[in-house]
Amino acid sequence: MTDVTIQINHKSFLSPDSGAEKTVIKNLNISLKSGEFVCLVGPSGCGKTTLLNILSGLDKKFQGSINLGRSQTHTDIGYVFQNPRLLPWRTVKENLKLATNATDDVLEPLLELMKLTDVQHSYPEQLSLGMSRRVAIIRAFAIDPELLLMDEPFVSLDPPTARQVRQLLIKLWTNRPHTILFVTHNLREAIALADRLIFLSASPMSVVAEIPVPIARKERLNETEIELFRTKIFSDYPDIASLV
Amino acid sequence: MDTQLLPKKLTLLSILIFFGLWQGLAMLIQSNTFPLPIVVIDVLWQEIKNGQLPYHLGVTLFRLIISFTISMIIGCAIGILLGQYKQLNAFFDNWLVIFLNIPALVTIILCYVWFGLIETAAILAVVINKVPNVVVTIREGTRTLDKDLMEMAECYRFGKWKTFLHVIWPQLHPFVMAAARSGLALIWKIILVVELLGRSNGMGYQLHLFFQMFDVASILAYTIAFVSVIQIIELFILKPLDQKAMRWRR
Numbered sequence: 001m002t003d004v005t006i007q008i009n010h011k012s013f014l015s016p017d018s019g020a021e022k023t024v025i026k027n028l029n030i031s032l033k034s035g036e037f038v039c040l041v042g043p044s045g046c047g048k049t050t051l052l053n054i055l056s057g058l059d060k061k062f063q064g065s066i067n068l069g070r071s072q073t074h075t076d077i078g079y080v081f082q083n084p085r086l087l088p089w090r091t092v093k094e095n096l097k098l099a100t101n102a103t104d105d106v107l108e109p110l111l112e113l114m115k116l117t118d119v120q121h122s123y124p125e126q127l128s129l130g131m132s133r134r135v136a137i138i139r140a141f142a143i144d145p146e147l148l149l150m151d152e153p154f155v156s157l158d159p160p161t162a163r164q165v166r167q168l169l170i171k172l173w174t175n176r177p178h179t180i181l182f183v184t185h186n187l188r189e190a191i192a193l194a195d196r197l198i199f200l201s202a203s204p205m206s207v208v209a210e211i212p213v214p215i216a217r218k219e220r221l222n223e224t225e226i227e228l229f230r231t232k233i234f235s236d237y238p239d240i241a242s243l244v
Numbered sequence: 245m246d247t248q249l250l251p252k253k254l255t256l257l258s259i260l261i262f263f264g265l266w267q268g269l270a271m272l273i274q275s276n277t278f279p280l281p282i283v284v285i286d287v288l289w290q291e292i293k294n295g296q297l298p299y300h301l302g303v304t305l306f307r308l309i310i311s312f313t314i315s316m317i318i319g320c321a322i323g324i325l326l327g328q329y330k331q332l333n334a335f336f337d338n339w340l341v342i343f344l345n346i347p348a349l350v351t352i353i354l355c356y357v358w359f360g361l362i363e364t365a366a367i368l369a370v371v372i373n374k375v376p377n378v379v380v381t382i383r384e385g386t387r388t389l390d391k392d393l394m395e396m397a398e399c400y401r402f403g404k405w406k407t408f409l410h411v412i413w414p415q416l417h418p419f420v421m422a423a424a425r426s427g428l429a430l431i432w433k434i435i436l437v438v439e440l441l442g443r444s445n446g447m448g449y450q451l452h453l454f455f456q457m458f459d460v461a462s463i464l465a466y467t468i469a470f471v472s473v474i475q476i477i478e479l480f481i482l483k484p485l486d487q488k489a490m491r492w493r494r
Contacts, residue, residue: 056399057398057399058395058398058399077399079396079399079400081392081395081396083392085392085393085395085396087393087410087411087414088492088493089414089489089492090410090492098402098406098410099396099400099402100400123492124492125492125493139400143400
């Protein structure tokens with residue numbers, strides 16, 4: 001795996017009502033080191049999902065360039081969407097096999113790590129939201145991606161479940177260190193997960209600040225450490241408070 | 245246990261009441277044009293024994309299967325295309341409305357006039373009548389396809405065939421089943437008219453003969469036979485298909 005560089009000069013949408021052009025992203029430059037876990041933090045509606053759609057190849061109408069290192073294509077990108085997007089008519093394992101073409105040898109350890117072995121033959125409707133989200137995470141990891149995109153994957157989970165899934169994600173990432181770009185508007189969640197935080201402005205989106213998270217992984221289980229760092233960010237960068 | 249048996253008991257009861265009413269009315273009217281159920285059942289048995297009913301029923305079923313299959317394949321393909329491409333739909337929408345509103349009888353007569361009283365013309369007439377209905381149903385289904393799942397398939401590089409088979413088709417399944425059920429009901433009625441007007445065999449041809457002789461018992465016997473076959477298709481083909489495709493639902 002090599003570094004990823006993202007340079008988006010201009011991205012706009014046409015307003016469906018007035019037909020006027022609205023700029024969503026302007027002069028956005030982001031670099032990711034190989035195996036780095038980066039959280040993008042920004043206000044709702046600033047264009048974070050648009051950015052991920054560009055990176056995943058779902059949205060091709062933009063000015064700029066994306067360099068994914070080795071592959072130079074979008075084939076090595078895993079995407080964990082805001083909702084799990086599992087095929088309801090396929091079991092957990094069938095969903096994973098269809099999307100990843102992975103063998104049982106690859107999938108079974110991942111299912112075990114994410115505590116889903118018992119439900120691998122269940123249909124998505126029989127799972128809780130937390131379980132479905134874990135399946136979506138396995139799906140993204142199982143393709144062994146160059147870059148893994150995660151779009152607020154824990155939104156609408158209750159806090160204890162979200163914490164549990166976050167810990168499982170970190171465990172999975174530690175076993176299989178991929179470069180991750182994780183979108184959230186929850187600063188506590190971002191601090192708990194990321195090596196580095198990138199704060200984004202409201203639309204048109206651009207980078208406001210980049211802050212490394214110096215807290216050791218083990219210490220992030222402690223809520224107080226996260227809260228202390230959060231307070232420090234707000235005192236060091238007073239403008240950021242309005243973005244989260 | 246009781247709750248499982250209740251629908252079966254109700255079905256049996258409703259059939260008994262139906263035949264009871266029929267028996268009562270027939271006894272009241274006492275006319276050859278409204279025969280007793282037992283007379284119709286006897287005619288049915290005689291027609292099965294002499295081989296006439298199985299032959300004509302078989303011919304009609306053959307036409308039904310051929311025209312149903314062709315209509316479903318063409319209708320599904322066009323419906324998916326119109327549902328996916330707005331411009332294509334805008335162009336062909338008026339054509340669809342025209343074909344939907346052409347009376348079945350007109351299509352049948354035109355096919356026989358243009359192509360002669362041949363099997364191909366008969367099948368073509370049925371297909372032309374049914375395809376627009378399938379197109380409309382499948383087009384609506386295609387419009388409701390889940391964009392999130394389509395994006396997921398694109399993102400995970402499913403490819404066209406895998407996307408169609410595993411993402412699009414399961415979503416269209418309820419619409420296909422609706423088109424199939426209404427199709428069966430519509431097609432066999434049209435086939436009878438097609439046979440009545442231009443064929444020398446089949447249920448429609450036989451019904452025409454019975455009509456000329458005012459043989460209502462035979463007309464009802466053939467009707468019961470055909471409706472029973474359609475019920476068997478529903479029970480042993482369509483319902484199991486439905487249950488298999490919907491097994492993931494809670």
